[in-house]
Amino acid sequence: MEHTSQSNKDQDEQAKIEAQLEKLREKYDVMGQDLSSYLDGLLYANYLNYWDYIHIDTLLSLQNPKTDFPDENIFIIYHQITELYFKLILLEMEQIANRKQIDEDFFLTRLRRINRYFKHLTDSFEIMVDGMDKDQFLKFRMSLLPASGFQSAQFREIEICATDLQHLVSKEFREQLTPATPISEMMQHLYWKQGATELATGKKTLTLKKFESKYMPRMTRLAKDRQNSNLWSIYKNHFYQAFNHREIVEALRTFDALVNINWRLSHFKSAVRYLQNDPNVISATGGTNWQKYLPPRFQIQIFYPELWSEDEKENWGRGFFKELIEGIGV
Numbered sequence: 415m416e417h418t419s420q421s422n423k424d425q426d427e428q429a430k431i432e433a434q435l436e437k438l439r440e441k442y443d444v445m446g447q448d449l450s451s452y453l454d455g456l457l458y459a460n461y462l463n464y465w466d467y468i469h470i471d472t473l474l475s476l477q478n479p480k481t482d483f484p485d486e487n488i489f490i491i492y493h494q495i496t497e498l499y500f501k502l503i504l505l506e507m508e509q510i511a512n513r514k515q516i517d518e519d520f521f522l523t524r525l526r527r528i529n530r531y532f533k534h535l536t537d538s539f540e541i542m543v544d545g546m547d548k549d550q551f552l553k554f555r556m557s558l559l560p561a562s563g564f565q566s567a568q569f570r571e572i573e574i575c576a577t578d579l580q581h582l583v584s585k586e587f588r589e590q591l592t593p594a595t596p597i598s599e600m601m602q603h604l605y606w607k608q609g610a611t612e613l614a615t616g617k618k619t620l621t622l623k624k625f626e627s628k629y630m631p632r633m634t635r636l637a638k639d640r641q642n643s644n645l646w647s648i649y650k651n652h653f654y655q656a657f658n659h660r661e662i663v664e665a666l667r668t669f670d671a672l673v674n675i676n677w678r679l680s681h682f683k684s685a686v687r688y689l690q691n692d693p694n695v696i697s698a699t700g701g702t703n704w705q706k707y708l709p710p711r712f713q714i715q716i717f718y719p720e721l722w723s724e725d726e727k728e729n730w731g732r733g734f735f736k737e738l739i740e741g742i743g744v
C-alpha cells in the first residue's frame with residue numbers, strides 16, 4: 415500500500431519536472447537559445463547567499479568619514495538611509511508615471527506606500543536631532559564644506575514628480591507665470607535657489623553652483639518627462655471624479671503635509687539644535703540665512719494648494735500636522 419503511494423508520488427514529481435522542462439524549452443526556443451547549455455549553467459552555479467544578494471560588503475564600505483570624530487559616521491549613515499528611502503519613493507512615483515492604464519487602486523496603493531516612507535523618515539529624524547554629540551558635529555562639519563543636504567538630487571526629483579512645476583517656482587516668479595512659460599525658464603526660478611543665495615552679495619553660493627552644474631540638465635529632462643505624469647496631473651486627469659475621490663485627496667494632502675511641513679520641521683529642529691548659536695554658521699553655510707529659509711511657515715511650499723482651505727494655507731507650517739498623519743491609516 416505504502417509502496418504504491420510512493421510510486422504515485424514519484425510519477426507526479428516526474429510529470430511536474432517534465433512540464434517545467436517543456437516550459438523552459440519554449441522560453442529558450444523563442445530566443446534561439448539552447449536549453450541544455452543553460453541547464454549546465456544551473457548545475458555549476460553557486461547557491462545564492464544573503465551577503466552577495468544584498469551586497470553587504472559594498473554597502474558597509476560606503477562610509478568614509480573625513481575626520482576621526484566617531485559621530486561623523488552617524489551623520490553619514492543617516493543621510494544614506496534617507497537617500498535609500500528617497501529611492502523607494504521615486505520607484506513608486508516611476509511606477510505610477512509609467513502605468514499605461516492607471517486605476518484608482520493602483521494609484522492609492524502606491525501613494526500610501528510613499529506616505530509610509532515619508533512618515534518613517536519624519537519620525538526617524540530624532541536620530542539626527544538627539545543622536546550626535548554637538549561639539550563633535552560643530553567640528554566635523556567644518557571638514558565637509560561646502561557639501562550640504564541641500565544638494566540632495568533625489569529630494570528635488572521627488573518634488574518634480576509630485577506636482578506641476580508652477581508649484582515649485584518662487585512666489586515672486588509665480589505671479590509672472592503664463593501658460594506659455596517654458597519649462598526651461600521655470601527651472602531658473604525654482605524656490606530653493608533662494609535658499610542658497612549669499613546674504614551679503616545676493617550671489618549664488620558655491621553649494622548651489624556645484625549642484626546646478628552637475629544636476630540641472632537631468633532635472634530639466636525629468637521636469638519635461640513628468641509634465642503630464644506627475645502625481646498632481648495624474649490626479650487631475652484621471653481621478654478628479656473618481657469613486658473613492660475622497661480617499662485619494664486625503665492621501666495627497668497627507669503626502670503634501672508630510673514633505674512640506676512634518677519632514678521640514680523635523681529637519682529644521684536639527685538645524686536649530688546644532689547650528690543655532692554656532693559662531694561659524696554664516697561662513698559654514700556659505701552665508702545663507704537658513705533660519706529664514708528652512709522653516710515651513712516662511713517657505714510655504716505646497717504641492718497641492720487646490721486641496722487646502724485658505725485658513726489651512728495661512729497657517730501652513732505652524733506646528734506638525736498630527737491629526738492628519740495619525741488619522742490616515744498609511
Ligand code: HEM
Nearest residue numbers: 493496542562563564566569606609684685688699702704
Ligand atoms: C544635523 C543634521 C542637519 C543639519 C544641521 C542640516 C542643516 C541644513 C541647513 C543649514 C540647510 C540649508 C542650506 C544650507 O545652508 O546648506 C539644509 C538644507 C537641506 N538639508 Fe539638511 N541638515 C541636516 C540633516 C539633513 C539630512 C539627514 C538630510 C537628508 C538628506 C538633509 C537634507 C537637506 C535638504 C533636502 C535641504 C534643502 C531643504 C530645502 O531646500 O528646503 N539634511 N540642511
